[in-house]
Amino acid sequence: MVRDVSLAIREGEFFSLLGPSGCGKTTLLRLLAGFESPTSGEILLAGSGVQDVPARRRDLNIVFQHYALFPHLSVARNVAFGLEMQKVAGDEIQRRVADALALVRLQGLGARMPRELSGGQQQRVALARALITRPAVLLLDEPLGALDLKLRREMQSELKALQRRLGTTFVYVTHDQEEALAMSDRVGVMHDGQLLQVGAPHEIYDRPVNRFVAAFIGESNFLAAEVTGYDDRDLIVRSAGESLRVRGERIAIGRRVTLALRPERLRIMPAGDSVAVNLLDGRLRECVYLGTGWRCEIELVDGSVMRASLPPQDSGVLSVGSRVMLTFAPPDVAILESDS
Amino acid sequence: MALDARAASRWLRLASWLAFGFLYLPVAVLVIFSFSASRYSMVWSGFTLQWYAALADNARVLSALMNSLIVAGGAMLISAVLGTAAALGLRRARFSGRGVLAALFYAPVVIPEIVLAIGLLMFFVLVMPVPLGLPSITLAHSVFGVAYVTIVVSARLEGFDAQLEEAAADLGATPWRVFLRVTLPLIWPGVLGGALLAFTLSFDDFVISYFVTGPGTATLPLVIYSMVKRGVTPEINALATLILLVSFAILALSIWLQGRNITAGEKV
């Protein structure tokens, strides 16, 4: 199910649709591809409405999650399929298949059957098959979902490089937020059939529009707060018994808001050190070492628990059970409308 | 405990093989005595091929064989086309009433043969004037043939990835070319297996042919029936042996095809 989605994807961009499974991102992709028809609304491709154009005549191709390679055809015949449908001449097909296989670094494997290839290779065949007709838009439905982590990382950069080289518009569906942030020019976050936020990866990460986006992309601590005032740069809010400065547009005094704080933007200081603004009293409950740094849980005086990620050298203050202070800079907070 | 279980499984095996023996006993008897020289007794009295030779001269048997082949061939063609269409349609159908429609395609297998037989007889006589004879028998056999092909092809389609068809459409194939280039190549063993099953079922059908045939037209099973009614002769043994041989061969081929896996690794 997809409801009231309004989205403009720019020519030549790498656009990701990101959301948990069942959020409607695949349905949206299938609507674009022409496998489903919208109950209302329009789909425009290069300015003209295509919602009544069948999938076979839309100038966009899809790379399926499980590749959907034709099991009875060789790799070369799979790749050639789109050209054969366009009745392209035989020698041109041969030449372009060879080019397409070279593009995805599968030279010489044309005679193999799909089942004789590894998952990563099958993935490349699917890519070559979809790209060979030079579609205006390439739709990719979780194309890396079936690969293991290492291979997935490799394919991510390869895909990104390929997209840059060809200049083809990529619409990429994934539930992996890291993947979406790493590859995309822009990301659209979906939940429950609705498009919640569209923006560049850093916008999505640093300025999530609501609690769902803040929690789904990366990790966030949430603090309930009430606006008590503002000056020319910052809002003054009250939360957990403290008065805090946060960067943001003016909001009426008295409004309840939610503050979203990224664990890696929090700092921990020994209790009593009061040089900084935005201090929250707490007690260090737990600290584990993860190699890339420390991961700590701090219980605030009101009982809520905050998570903080610290660089490995910051181990000086980390004595479990001790009283500490949490601090953060005013621009590092996202202010969300309170849901209720 | 363990002994108990082992003894039980021994009994189970014994009972099962006895049941198989029961199923194939008449086959063995017919085959063996088709080569026996004795005319009347069930006693083995030397090997002979005379009953097979006699068959080759039996004009009635030969013309009935011709009729049977025509009927079975016609019923097979109708069944293969319509049954495959039904299976493809049922797979895609998402509307309410799909269950009722599916029941329509499976019901001819379950309904007592004789009910279908008299129904078709009256239908051809009273409602749809089809000449009683080869045309009526062929049409009648297509009824259960369509049902069987639908079942066999549906089973084949169960492991079929519909995304393959979407992929083909996405790459510019028209629905007809999607069918020819992707769907059919992947399901043809099922289609052929179902068609061969429809062929044997038609070739071996007695009850329905018996009712809907017209004067002067006989298929092989009808000829056998009248021979049996007149008395037991070793010639029937020879004919029965040949029929069983052909039926077994076609069925084995059909079953092999149904189990054959083109995609290798997707479906057992």
Added chain:
Amino acid sequence: MSGHGSKPGTRAVGVLVPPAAWLTLLFLGPLCVVALISLMAPGAPVEWTIDGSAYQRLLDPIYLGVLWRSLSLAVMATVLCLVLGYPLAYYIARRPPRFRRVLFFLVLVPLWTNSLVLIYGWMVMLRPNGAFDQLLQGLGFGGGEPLTILYTPAAVILGLVYWYLPFMVYPLYASIEKLDFRLLEAARDLGAGGLAVLVRVLLPLTLPGIATGCLLVFVEALGAFVVPDLLGGAKSMMLGNLVQQRFLSVPQDWPMGAAAAMLMLALLLVGMLWASRVGGLRRGA
């Protein structure tokens, strides 16, 4: 833009039209004709007057006798098929998958080949001085007199069991194969003996298969006409033979034959409702 899973599949369903039309014409059409003709006044081929007397004629003591014999022979055949078919289906379901396929089809092959010819094979065996007779004489039974098994109700039951055994094994196999055999091990582990496992676990879990199998064998056996015709004597007439006579022997009485067929259909329908209830209860549990 809004949308959901409205597949363009509804368009592709057009392929259903020809086969559905074909079976509506040649399957539902004839069944409707049977229902219609069963209501007509006696006459051959048809007297177009609705009077429903055909069903009354079925209640004549002679035909009630036929009905009773059909029911009892069909019940006996069903029970024997179950007793013979259950171990067979269970045995096949527990073979390794490769063998399973082959064995299962070996059960179906006699059904799919020429059953008439196979019944003829039984005639050959069951005749006086036939293979069976000689075997039993050899074992010292019969006291020198030729044994007549052919043309007795026993021969009919044997033939029915033979012809319809695959109808029993098919659904039994389907439901046993789906069984999680670890349940049986669990029951044994909890101290159940062989009989307890069978009665408390195996039979209840495979009840849908048993119900479907019994239903199919019973209804098909009721409508049998080749088996009683060839293996049974004059006193083994069953419902199927009655139908055949009313249609093809003089005096013809199509309405009555049709009424007998309607009776079979009614039993089939009732049985199917019952079987689906049994199956449904199991699935719900």
